[in-house]
Amino acid sequence: MLRFIAGRLLRAALTIVMVVTFAFVVLRLSGDPALLILSVDAPPEAVAAFREAWGLDRPLWVQYFSYFGAILQGDLGQSMRDGRDAIDLVAERIPATLALTLPALALKVGIGIPAGVYAALHRNSATDRVVMVMAVAGFAVPSFVLGLLLVLVFAVQLGWLPSGGQDSWRHAILPVITLGIGGAAVLARFTRSAMLEVLGQPYIRTASAKGVSWRAVVRGHALPNAAIPTVTIVGFMVGSLIAGAVVVESVFSWPGVGRLLVVAVSNRDLAVVQCVLLLVAATMVTSNFIVDLLYGVLDPRLRTARGGGKG
Amino acid sequence: MDDPLVRISGLRVAFDGVPVLRGVDLAVGSGEAVGLVGESGCGKSVTWLAALGLLPGKAQVTGSVVLDGQELLGAPMPLLDRVRGGQIAMIFQDPASSLNPVHRIGRQVGEALRLHRGMDGAAARAETRRLLDQVGIPDAGNRMEAYPHELSGGQNQRVMIAMALAGRPRLLVADEPTTALDVTIQAQILDLLATLRAETGMALVLISHDLGVVAETCDRVAVMYAGLVIEEVSSARLFDAPAHPYTQGLLSALPPLDGLPRQHLAAIPGSVPEPRALPPGCAFGPRCPRRASLCDEQVPLLVDVAPGQRAACRILGADVPPAFGLAAA
Numbered sequence: 001m002l003r004f005i006a007g008r009l010l011r012a013a014l015t016i017v018m019v020v021t022f023a024f025v026v027l028r029l030s031g032d033p034a035l036l037i038l039s040v041d042a043p044p045e046a047v048a049a050f051r052e053a054w055g056l057d058r059p060l061w062v063q064y065f066s067y068f069g070a071i072l073q074g075d076l077g078q079s080m081r082d083g084r085d086a087i088d089l090v091a092e093r094i095p096a097t098l099a100l101t102l103p104a105l106a107l108k109v110g111i112g113i114p115a116g117v118y119a120a121l122h123r124n125s126a127t128d129r130v131v132m133v134m135a136v137a138g139f140a141v142p143s144f145v146l147g148l149l150l151v152l153v154f155a156v157q158l159g160w161l162p163s164g165g166q167d168s169w170r171h172a173i174l175p176v177i178t179l180g181i182g183g184a185a186v187l188a189r190f191t192r193s194a195m196l197e198v199l200g201q202p203y204i205r206t207a208s209a210k211g212v213s214w215r216a217v218v219r220g221h222a223l224p225n226a227a228i229p230t231v232t233i234v235g236f237m238v239g240s241l242i243a244g245a246v247v248v249e250s251v252f253s254w255p256g257v258g259r260l261l262v263v264a265v266s267n268r269d270l271a272v273v274q275c276v277l278l279l280v281a282a283t284m285v286t287s288n289f290i291v292d293l294l295y296g297v298l299d300p301r302l303r304t305a306r307g308g309g310k311g
Numbered sequence: 312m313d314d315p316l317v318r319i320s321g322l323r324v325a326f327d328g329v330p331v332l333r334g335v336d337l338a339v340g341s342g343e344a345v346g347l348v349g350e351s352g353c354g355k356s357v358t359w360l361a362a363l364g365l366l367p368g369k370a371q372v373t374g375s376v377v378l379d380g381q382e383l384l385g386a387p388m389p390l391l392d393r394v395r396g397g398q399i400a401m402i403f404q405d406p407a408s409s410l411n412p413v414h415r416i417g418r419q420v421g422e423a424l425r426l427h428r429g430m431d432g433a434a435a436r437a438e439t440r441r442l443l444d445q446v447g448i449p450d451a452g453n454r455m456e457a458y459p460h461e462l463s464g465g466q467n468q469r470v471m472i473a474m475a476l477a478g479r480p481r482l483l484v485a486d487e488p489t490t491a492l493d494v495t496i497q498a499q500i501l502d503l504l505a506t507l508r509a510e511t512g513m514a515l516v517l518i519s520h521d522l523g524v525v526a527e528t529c530d531r532v533a534v535m536y537a538g539l540v541i542e543e544v545s546s547a548r549l550f551d552a553p554a555h556p557y558t559q560g561l562l563s564a565l566p567p568l569d570g571l572p573r574q575h576l577a578a579i580p581g582s583v584p585e586p587r588a589l590p591p592g593c594a595f596g597p598r599c600p601r602r603a604s605l606c607d608e609q610v611p612l613l614v615d616v617a618p619g620q621r622a623a624c625r626i627l628g629a630d631v632p633p634a635f636g637l638a639a640a
Contacts, residue, residue: 202403203411208365209403210423210474211396214388220422224413300458301412 008292012285019281020071023274024064032056033268037080054080054270067274076278077271079264086275090257094242096166097249097256100175101241107180108187108237113230115184116191120199121218131188138185147178147251164253175252179245183237190233194226201225228298235291239284243276316341316481316514317362317399322374324354324361324538329587331357333538334374336613339482344508344515346525346546348561349535350583355518358535359484363399364391397427400475404487406467410459416443416470417455420477427478442473446503465496472503482514483507489524501528522561526550534558537584537594540613542622554622556599593625601626 034050035042051057055066070077076087119131141149154174155163162171198204199222207221208214237244246258253259257276264272296303315338324332332354339345347355360366362376362383376383378398383391395401403409410419420439424430430438436455443451446469459467468488475483485504489497505528508515519525525532526546534542534555542555553559560579581598584590590597592607599606603626611623 202405202409205360205365206403206409206471206474207411207422209363209395209401211392211394211426211478212422213392221411221414225411299413301460 005293008289012289015285016278016281020068020274020278021064023277024067025060027268027270027273028060028063031268033080033270036266036268071278076275079272080269081267086271089272090260090275090279093255093257093260096254097242097245097258099172100179100245100248100254100256103172103176104179104183104245105237105241107176108183109234111180112184112187113191115188116230117195117218117223117226119188119192120195123196128192132192135185135188135192138181139189141182142247143178143182144247144251146181147175147248150174150178151251164251166254171252171254175245175248175254178248178251187230187233187237191226191230194229195222198222198225224298228295231291231294231298235287235294238290239287242283243280315339316343316378318375318377319358319362320375320377322358322361322376323372324357324366325371326369328371330589331538331586332361333610335535335538335540337533337540337543339514339516341481342508342512342514343531344505344517344529346529346532347516347518347535348520348522348525348532350520352583352586353535354538355520355535356486359401359486359516359518363395363401365395365401393427396423396475396478396480398478398480399482399484400478400480401484401486402468402471402475402488405491406471406488407459407464407491409471410467412459415456415458416462420455420470420474423474423477438477439473442476443470445476445507446470446473447499448473463496464492465500468492468496468500469503472500472507476507476511479511480513482516484516484518486518487520488517490519497524504528522549522565534561537589538586539594539610539623541595541611541624542620543613544620544622548617548620552617552620554616554620554627555595555624556601556626557595558622560598593623 033054034047034056038046038050048057055063058066067077076085078084079086079089115131115135119128122128151163151174154161161173162168163174165171204217204221207217212220242257243261244258245254245256246261248254249256249258250262257279261273261276263269264276317339319335319337322332322335322337323330335354335358337345337347337358347358349355357366361370361372364383364386366372372384374384378394381390383394386394410416417436417439420442421430421435424435424438428438439455440451443454448454448466448469454462454466459470462470471488472483483504488504489500492500501524504515504517507513515529517525517528522532526549529546531543531545532549533540534544534557536557542553542558544553544558549558550562553562557579560577563577564579566576579598584594584597590607592609593599593602593611596602596606605625608625611625613621613623614627616622616627
């Protein structure tokens with residue numbers, strides 16, 4: 001088990017290094033921050049001074065290694081716009097983002113899983129078809145379209161809810177719904193197929209044949225098995241808590257990490273973009289790691305395969 | 312049989328309008344061992360899944376299944392839940408996938424004890440251990456904590472049997488219990504079933520496509536073909552005096568024990584008819600060496616052909632010359 005955890009940690013670290021490297025290279029190939037921040041009309045001396053100040057005149061590999069050295073010492077760099085620490089800029093935006101993504105996650109799990117289970121238990125019924133049509137629609141409609149639609153209906157036409165901003169909890173309702181519906185749809189489809197797969201297994205028939213009531217068969221025998229694939233999807237959703245709201249934050253002018261990222265990318269504010277990406281990678285990797293550990297809890301077959309014995 | 316434990320009569324099952332069972336009649340007496348044989352798809356398993364209400368909802372089931380004077384078809388779920396495992400237990404072909412992979416085997420056996428005997432806690436654990444002991448699981452106390460994937464196929468089947476015994480059923484339906492197991496393990500499981508039947512006095516229905524297995528374990532054998540029981544005969548008479556041409560065909564397809572090498576096995580020509588395209592009259596007609604015109608007139612009923620032997624063949628008793636000779640009968 002220790003070997004398993006050590007192996008996973010090593011892979012996690014490698015993944016983060018790759019993400020950071022990729023971001024570093026792409027950002028430096030795709031535009032010159034000096035020209036973007038100072039404008040193209042800036043005098044050449046000013047541009048040269050800016051480049052020197054931020055170390056952009058040095059060879060790429062020197063920049064790369066000094067950047068990595070700084071990360072290892074906990075220094076994630078400064079914003080080129082106002083010189084503040086990138087980590088502070090990002091950190092102060094996290095609560096706003098979580099204020100959207102956490103309720104949205106609750107919405108996804110709270111609607112998606114029960115809907116999927118219900119649809120599977122009433123396979124081919126009218127309810128099942130309705131749930132699945134809604135799931136396909138919820139999955140197929142991009143979040144910016146859905147967001148704009150909701151604004152059109154509930155803000156513009158009905159005037160019930162504000163269309164953007166972050167002044168009260170009412171401002172969060174539309175973005176949370178926009179974020180939640182797509183995920184709930186994905187989760188509903190996934191849970192349904194996981195349940196159908198499990199309900200067709202011989203051990204479900206065995207449980208019925210020994211006199212377990214259908215409710216108890218579903219609760220005690222089907223759900224624990226169907227949870228194994230479903231946890232994967234929920235894990236992805238947990239992993240995207242930080243960066244999953246880029247589009248929705250932009251649509252609803254919500255000052256979270258996503259908006260910060262969009263602005264920082266268009267400004268080539270290198271340190272800020274890299275800081276966000278590092279955070280995103282770390283969250284994703286952490287949640288995947290937790291999912292892996294959860295597999296072991298949920299599925300005894302994996303526990304044995306990992307050398308955990310009869311736990 | 313005057314007062315059987317279970318009497319199945321006129322049991323019909325259809326999936327999406329396609330008939331799978333076409334009026335099965337079968338009775339099992341208390342403590343009796345009955346074999347149910349036939350090719351894959353002839354309806355052996357479906358008969359008992361239907362009797363216990365275990366078929367998927369889209370199956371249309373009609374007829375009657377009476378246990379102890381009580382009708383099971385269409386019975387309310389709470390009654391069925393008490394019958395399943397408590398009166399009639401069932402074990403299945405593939406023990407590895409028939410046990411829940413995420414629960415310890417002790418818990419799975421204990422669940423049946425709780426449901427049918429109200430046992431919990433230490434008492435249930437002690438009884439689980441005794442049952443696992445009884446079915447021959449070594450080191451039962453520790454094995455209770457194992458998961459199904461940690462046991463072999465034969466041991467899993469023993470766990471299934473222990474689980475079936477937990478509710479002290481009066482009938483155990485074993486659906487091809489040895490098909491997925493090694494030959495040596497097969498014999499052990501069959502021995503175990505015979506021993507347990509002697510110890511507990513429960514009746515046994517052994518579903519199999521292996522005539523030898525069935526004849527050895529059972530008192531009486533019912534042969535099924537295309538959704539009907541076409542012959543019922545004592546195990547003793549099965550090999551000596553099979554009546555139905557299909558049963559005769561099955562027996563002549565067995566490899567002879569005197570085993571002369573390179574001898575061709577007799578095969579029944581043709582193949583089992585599709586359930587949606589059954590021939591008129593006797594479903595075996597198109598493959599039957601003794602087919603005559605009256606065979607196509609109507610579906611033959613089971614009639615007595617000898618004491619303790621019934622067959623569904625209109626040629627028997629009727630004085631009709633065979634259309635063409637029985638090959639090497």
